[in-house]
Amino acid sequence: SAVISQKPSRDICQRGTSLTIQCQVDSQVTMMFWYRQQPGQSLTLIATANQGSEATYESGFVIDKFPISRPNLTFSTLTVSNMSPEDSSIYLCSVAGTRGQYFGPGTRLTVL
C-alpha cells in the first residue's frame, strides 16, 4: 500500500487569500486524486491529476479556483484560491493502487 502525506495538516485562513496543499506519495503513481469533504458531507472528487498533463476537473470545480500541479510521479499540489468561508473543508489526496485507493490524512481548512 502507498503511504501518503499532506501538508499542512490544518490551517486557518482569511477570506480572499489562497492556500496551497501539498501531497507526497512514497512510490511513483500515475494518477492522483483530490477530494473535498465539506462539514457533515461525504467526499466529492475535485479533479484527477496525471503527471505531464492538465488536471481533469469534475463538474462544479474549475481550474481558476483550484489550480493543481503535478510536477512528478510522487508529488502534487492543490491550491484553493480566493477563499471564502464556503471553502472550509477537509481536502484529501489519494492514489489508486492494486488494493483500491489510498488516502492521505487530509488538510483541515477553516476560512474566516
Place this chain on the structure above:
Amino acid sequence: KQEVTQIPAALSVPEGENLVLNCSFTDSAIYNLQWFRQDPGKGLTSLLLIQSSQREQTSGRLNASLDKSSGRSTLYIAASQPGDSATYLCAGVSRGGSEKLVFGKGTKLTVNP
C-alpha cells in the same frame, strides 16, 4: 449519475454486538467497491476492496459483500468493540470509469462499552 446511499446514517450498539451496515448504488454497474473507515478529523483508512470478479471480502471481524444485480453492498462487523467507533464510508468505481470513487455519506457507528 451514480449516487450512493448508506443506511443507517448513525448507529449505536453495545459492545459485543454483531452489526450490518448497508450501501446502495443508483447505477448497479459497479466495477470496484471499497469500504473505508474515518475517525473524527482524520483521513480515510481502507478496510476492504471488492473487485469486479469478486462478491465478497473478509478481513478479521469484517466481511463485505457486493450484489451487483441489485447494486447493494453490506459491511458486517462481528463482535463489535469500542475501538470500532468511527464513520464507515462505502465508495464505488463505475464500470469503464477512470478510478473515480463515488462516496456515500457514511454511517456513524458508536460502540458503547
